[in-house]
Amino acid sequence: MEQRVSLITLAVSDIGKSAAFYDALGWQRVDTEDGIVAYDLIGMTLGLYPRDKLAEDIGLPVEELGNGAMTLGYNTREKPEVAVVLAAAKAAGATVLKEAGDVFWGGHHGYFADPDGHVWEVAHNPFSKLSEAGEFRWNGHE
Amino acid sequence: MEQRVSLITLAVSDIGKSAAFYDALGWQRVDTEDGIVAYDLIGMTLGLYPRDKLAEDIGLPVEELGNGAMTLGYNTREKPEVAVVLAAAKAAGATVLKEAGDVFWGGHHGYFADPDGHVWEVAHNPFSKLSEAGEFRWNGHE
Numbered sequence: 001m002e003q004r005v006s007l008i009t010l011a012v013s014d015i016g017k018s019a020a021f022y023d024a025l026g027w028q029r030v031d032t033e034d035g036i037v038a039y040d041l042i043g044m045t046l047g048l049y050p051r052d053k054l055a056e057d058i059g060l061p062v063e064e065l066g067n068g069a070m071t072l073g074y075n076t077r078e079k080p081e082v083a084v085v086l087a088a089a090k091a092a093g094a095t096v097l098k099e100a101g102d103v104f105w106g107g108h109h110g111y112f113a114d115p116d117g118h119v120w121e122v123a124h125n126p127f128s129k130l131s132e133a134g135e136f137r138w139n140g141h142e
Numbered sequence: 143m144e145q146r147v148s149l150i151t152l153a154v155s156d157i158g159k160s161a162a163f164y165d166a167l168g169w170q171r172v173d174t175e176d177g178i179v180a181y182d183l184i185g186m187t188l189g190l191y192p193r194d195k196l197a198e199d200i201g202l203p204v205e206e207l208g209n210g211a212m213t214l215g216y217n218t219r220e221k222p223e224v225a226v227v228l229a230a231a232k233a234a235g236a237t238v239l240k241e242a243g244d245v246f247w248g249g250h251h252g253y254f255a256d257p258d259g260h261v262w263e264v265a266h267n268p269f270s271k272l273s274e275a276g277e278f279r280w281n282g283h284e
Contacts, residue, residue: 001227003168005186006215006265007215010211010212011210011212025145027143041145042145044147058253065209065211068208070150070260071196072150073147073151073187074147
């Protein structure tokens with residue numbers, strides 16, 4: 001199994017409401033079939049899919065699906081950008097779980113939850129090679 | 143907020159056990175600090191982090207963290223590869239939730255859960271532009 005992820009699927013309770021949130025962040029939808037909303041993340045995809053249909057698709061009871069044990073990360077280029085992104089997410093309808101603040105390891109971060117409780121970490125990591133790799137990739141596609 | 147994800151963090155109950163699973167898939171760890179295990183996904187990172195520490199970090203009670211409402215996707219180049227990847231995951235310690243089979247929309251897929259219940263969809267989608275984009279990106283880095 002190659003070391004990669006092609007798709008992140010968020011189980012959502014109301015696909016229109018959830019898509020409105022990502023749209024409000026300024027994200028552009030990809031054209032997809034009815035009942036699925038997808039955002040192209042430069043060679044990877046973030047998909048929104050109804051919670052009951054996802055549970056049925058996987059073959060798990062819907063009550064076994066939950067939120068928050070997996071988080072999505074968003075790294076910023078500059079430290080002050082963390083607060084700006086949290087504010088933008090809040091304005092789009094997110095709940096800020098942790099305001100921007102310094103972290104013991106030398107970084108700066110905060111958390112927000114999207115309308116379905118999916119947790120995003122917004123972070124500035126001045127030291128990480130991983131962060132640089134992510135920025136390099138992004139810059140390479142601008 | 144730019145349209146991207148930098149990091150996927152999986153909350154895990156036993157980081158050594160979870161890392162052993164991803165190691166058994168043949169994945170290579172990035173050198174990181176103690177207590178965190180990270181896999182570089184070509185410009186993105188998959189991180190493993192203890193469930194209680196993640197909950198503390200986010201500021202949520204640990205019982206509000208769950209599994210499965212977010213899935214990770216892995217697209218294959220060929221249809222028979224879906225069953226091969228599911229078997230490889232099973233051999234590495236995963237639970238197969240749905241064996242490889244045709245899907246109504248013309249694709250072929252299956253699901254497995256990692257040792258902490260994080261759900262992966264393994265799929266072959268012969269039609270999707272998204273799939274092609276993912277393959278293009280991967281090929282571009284080989």
